[in-house]
Amino acid sequence: MNKLKLNRIWSKYSFLFSFVVLFMVASIANSQFLSYGNLLNIIRQVSIIGIISLGMSLVILTGGIDLSVGSSLAFIGGVTIITLNRTGSVFLAVIAGFIAGAAIGLINGLLITKGRIAPFIVTLGVMASMRSLILYIAKGGSIAGKVESYTRIANGEILGIAYPVFVFLICIIAVYIITTKLRVGRYVYAVGSNEKATLLSAISVDKVKIYVYVLCGLFTALAAIIESSRLNSISSASSGVSYELDAIAGVIIGGTRMSGGKGTVLGTFFGILILGVLNNMMNLMNISPYLQGLAKGIIIILAVLLQKKE
Template sequence: MRNLINILRQVSIIGIISLGMTLVIISGGIDLSVGSALAFIGTLCILTLNKTNSILLSILVALLLGALIGLINGFLITKGKIAPFISTLGMMAALRSLSLYINKGGSISGNIYSFTKLSNGEIFGIAYPIIIFIALTIIINLLLQDTAFGRYTISIGSNEKAALLSAINVDKVKIIIYALCSTLVSISSIIESSRLNSISSASSGVSYELDAIAAVIIGGTRMSGGKGKILGTFFGVLILGILNNTLNLMNISPYLQGLVKGVIIIVAVLIQKKE
């Protein structure tokens, strides 16, 4: 049980990102900027913390910055007519570069030790990140399954032209989806930053987009959009976490774990094509 709780704690950061990625992929898009966004948001979060000595203000800055990044992505895709892959790829490169520039290629640490309680605190033996991950899973699941926004998201991914003809404001829905995705990234960034009270401009968030996409695809979301479930992503995240844990226990080189994830994504997509 302790090992399972540890796995849940380890995957909570990727899990929260994967929830937003699920909405993006269901709508027929992709967001490659999540890892770089995590590092950039975490950097400014800790900078704000050190300047103001206010945990609340640093969290607010992180959330607003996440929403802003998502809005920019959404506007580039909808109003700029740039393909999601290209738009978020450019954002990924830009945010990573800014993080490296601000931190001079290194890391930044917070001055307030109590900031670490956000990710290291517990309730009845269950860490805060696990509680946040489960709570957000429930909320996003309800949003997708039981609201008009959720139905619009699925409709856009299934057939965008049909959604337009059905009087759905496609651009507005897409902008909200990308803003929500990046806001969830900012929550993960806060947890990541508070875990060690620091963030690295070079290594934080690296390959997180791959992990998130892998979790979403394993959870049964169709890569082409129009089909997917949040609960599927939740279990996809757990499967990845158990897989990583098993590979570590078997003393398999961490350098080969990316190979395993890549194979899983390819196999999952091939299975979806046969369905």
């Protein structure tokens, strides 16, 4: 009985235990790790991927996946910067970014639900399409903004803490409310747990799926606005590259089941922190950046293996 109870506790909070162990190892491995500036830097660095991961977590909870978020970020960032340059208005540029994000999410959702195409195939196609479009628009280069005030979005600070950190925390609270307090949150879990039973309960599965993909698009748009604001530019070739891997990794490491129906916002938050601490630790230890992807890949595989044993 005690062993069963321990297994349940581990299953529910494995991400927290993993974070504590990794944090302790990083603290011992390098004395600079625990400095206030370094810890703040970790949170700031994971904020963009963290925002995307929140949208990805909703998608994966329904049993779907979105491989287009990285390319979409580059495209949305390009749309935002172009709108900024043509109108001179930060407000209109931000609105344009959100519209582009919602539109991409809607396209994904409609193709998956009405077209009856697998999420992997749809989002893979959209990933290739968005990258191709922004490369064509930017002619393979970068798009620079002409309004300096736009950089305040990503570089402004409150009490020494950058705005993106606060935005990330607000998004966490928003997704927590959606998944735990709203009816649609219960529907998201229901679709991921048993789609056929959800249909028999007179719940529109298609609407739920479209909803989560549009939300994922909006979170990607928010991340794109912050990313493009940081340097007041967006790179058509490198912006958003492998962001989908990091987002999926953060969600899976945080305990969300790939088949859907199980996962928490808290888990995703710690999953992203685990990736941030891991990247930071490897940088402090001068481990080649070319090997960091290997570490992420191993962690994803281990996380899925642990889920299978639950």
